[in-house]
Amino acid sequence: MSGSFVLKSDPNVFVLMDLKSVAMAKRLKMKEDELLYLKSKVNDLKEQLKCEEVTAVAMAERLKMKEDELLYLKSKLNDLEEQLLYFTSQPSYKHKSVYKNIEYQTTSNPRQFTVLLHETTIL
Incomplete structure (x- = not known):
């Protein structure tokens, strides 16, 4: 038998695993975790892109x-x-130019006002 072995206990059976296999299993688990993280990051970026697209469309309409x-x-x-x-x-x-100056005078009633019209004629 070559290589190092570790004894892994199972309630019913003792299984011998090569240390290399254990290291590879740990590495595989790390890669799976990294893959899950990257998938999550991709989904986040897709959502951000959708928001940016909506903003761009609104800005184009404006x-x-x-x-x-x-x-x-x-x-x-x-x-x-x-x-x-x-x-x-x-x-x-x-032709003559007529400049009109309009003044508003308010009364005690806010709905009523008087318009004073002043005309100046320039020939």
């Missing part, structure tokens, strides 16, 4: 909304610039 809003505002700006260009190209005697 970006799309902001881009749509920006396009709307650019269109509105172009319309106003066209109106301004039209009015500034007209002779000044045909």
Whole structure:
């Protein structure tokens, strides 16, 4: 018989195992534990990835909304610039600019107020 042996007791039978086999069994157990840990880590990373994907989708939707809003505002700006260009190209005697200053006076009743309108005409 070669190698070292250890006596392992079982309630009914005594089993001889080679020390090398015992070491290999311990190593196998360590590798199985490591594999379980890595599987757990993979699952955690998958969950984190799902959360990141949800966040990315929400951010993409928000970006799309902001881009749509920006396009709307650019269109509105172009319309106003066209109106301004039209009015500034007209002779000044045909058009007058009216600046209105609005003041609000509150009364004792919070639902009622008076509007005072002041007009200033520039020719």
